[in-house]
Amino acid sequence: MTDILPSTFAIIPLAAAIGLVVLTVASALRTRTYGRRLAAGDILWPAAHIALLAVMAYLCHAGMCIFEPGALVIFSLVVEAAGALTLARSAIAGVLDRMDPASGRILRPVRDVALMTAASVLSVWALERAWNAQYARIPILFFGVAVLVVLLAMLALYFAGQRTGALCTLAVAVCGGFGVAQYFIQQFKSAAILPSDLLALQTAAAVSGGYTYQIDRAVAESLIAVAVALTCLSFIQPAPAPERWRRAARVGVNLCCAGAVAAAMALGFTTVNFEEALDFTYDRWWPIATYSSCGFIPSFIAVAQDLPIPEPDDYTDEQADEAEDALVAAYDATLGQNPSRIAAEQQFAEVKPAIITIMNESFSDLSVYDGLREAGYTGPAYYNSLSDTLQRGCLMASTNGGGTANSEFEYLTGNSIAFVGNGKYPYQLYNLSNIDSLPKQLAALGYRSRAVHPQSPTNWNRSMVYPQLGFEDFISNDDFDEDAPHYHSGVTDRVTYDKVLEHLREDDGPQFIFDVTMQNHSGYDAGTVPEDEPMDFAPAGVTDANLLTQLNTYLTCIEASDRDLTYLIDQLRTIGRPVVLVFFGDHQPNMTTALNDVLYPGEDNLSHQWRLFESTYFVWANYDVAGNDQMSFNQELSINELAAQMLYMIGAPLTDYQKALLASRSEITSISANGYRGADGLCYELDANSPYRSLVDELRTIQYRNFARKIR
Incomplete structure (x- = not known):
């Protein structure tokens, strides 16, 4: 990589800008001397070129230019000449x-x-x-x-x-x-x-x-x-x-x-x-x-x-109803008759536990990358050692490196970006007031819903979307102390957990709290975590120093999140009220694209991309959930199925749409914008002619009625 130009080189574009200013002033004076009218363009056209030169001078002075001095000279001369020509x-x-x-x-x-x-x-x-x-x-x-x-x-x-x-x-x-x-x-x-x-x-x-x-x-x-x-x-x-x-x-x-x-x-x-x-x-x-x-x-x-949600071929509401009814019937005949589910239903009606969801920014277990695991990284230690979860496993996201709002959307509504369209952000594009959501569902059961995010409430349009989804309260950056502890990219996970615990202790009624953390947000440049903490893993074949820095900075952030998770679980174990905790990462960090390319060259496209969208989750409770031995049952899910699976395990009532989602899992274990995994263990593209194509079409049709028809 070319070295950063020393700040002293800023004099080159600055001198060119000054020279062009002199020429412009001289031209203006000459025009007036000959008695001609000075037009606005006589000043504004060269001014645009002067601005380009001034910006380049600032970038050089700030150490933001990584090219050769010769290129800077050429830039300055050409832009100055172009500006002079306008005169x-x-x-x-x-x-x-x-x-x-x-x-x-x-x-x-x-x-x-x-x-x-x-x-x-x-x-x-x-x-x-x-x-x-x-x-x-x-x-x-x-x-x-x-x-x-x-x-x-x-x-x-x-x-x-x-x-x-x-x-x-x-x-x-x-x-x-x-x-x-x-x-x-x-x-x-x-x-x-x-x-x-x-x-x-x-x-x-x-x-x-x-x-x-x-x-x-x-x-x-x-x-x-x-x-x-x-x-x-x-x-x-x-x-x-x-x-x-x-x-x-x-x-x-x-x-x-x-x-x-x-x-x-x-x-x-x-x-x-x-x-x-x-x-x-x-x-x-x-x-x-x-x-x-x-x-x-x-x-x-x-x-x-491609932004509009396309209507499925030969779509009718009746067709969607029939497809959902068939899956609901399958659920009622199988999962709905499970003795564990029946026992949990009876318990839930009496207990009404608080339901806490932590969507942890960029949290993932990168030990899924063989080269990193071979280099000695085994993932977040406490997270992986938690042995009394109701369920845990790989969580398929529809985004990598960003797009947090789409993971929120999938979790809170049960709808998959797979059938909305990759690259679309429902939080920004649609009014969600008429859409079914987890907060609205729980409100019907007497729950108060709160959202927590230590950033501006206008980010991802949350200040408008959260009320549309049924949240009664939104705790945002203005509700956190200015001197609250920060780590890397924001207030620590623990600070947000203390907000959650505060509401649990002050309000003994049924609550649903959705906490979106900020600490681990990209970028992962050197110097963004304490000097004595960075990890030092170097997978074989990864020679890019910048990539290694980003990787180890990220892993250091995950270690900090793991410590804060330990604190949260310890607090919930002794809080004195029944609590269910859903914890998941919204997506992998952005640098995994480069890491994936280095560690897995020459792979087929499907396998290569699939790995980038693997996140992780667990569902945990601080009380004995009826019908569940809480022995960390491992199962792959997609984010849009996670809420339904959690409600099923704790015995909470389910909507017909959620029952359909759960019933479909006998054939499709996870689905996202990147494809789906069939019961045969193989991964398929969304439009692939697989043994599960008809079920994919049915799910698309059901979601179209459940979502797209309601946002028109």
């Missing part, structure tokens, strides 16, 4: 006008389209160059489509801006901004920016402080393209309209043209299926692979077109 825009435009015998009606539109086309090509190149190491391999058709999309957007902005290049700069800025943003997302999470991520910008901003931000040469080259594109647009100027009525008419015509182009783009988005038109299929497991090979814009549009 000649009026003179050059005048020369072109004098060449046009039709007073600008012929050459000017041709010139404008040519300049916008050049700017569109540069914008798409800037978007891809910033992050995509495979950008040169993108098929020309896909690159051309991306350019066409940007060109149409520029054309609409061109007309809306009264045939100037001013508003067209928005398209350039968006492309450049997405390129840089995707660069950082790629660095931190090995993921792609999805359309639904745009609805989670506030959440992303709130949790972005734990990362180290540095740019490489690719980003610098991307910004050069942005600068040149802006210069191209600076030469787009309208012909003067001497008469007032013509100026007014021109404004109206231009706005109509802008609306027509925008309407054509909207019509194309709704009627042209990009996957079919371009003959490709985006990878719904791992969209970043498609983004890399097919380009950001075609892939992004394909994902956006």
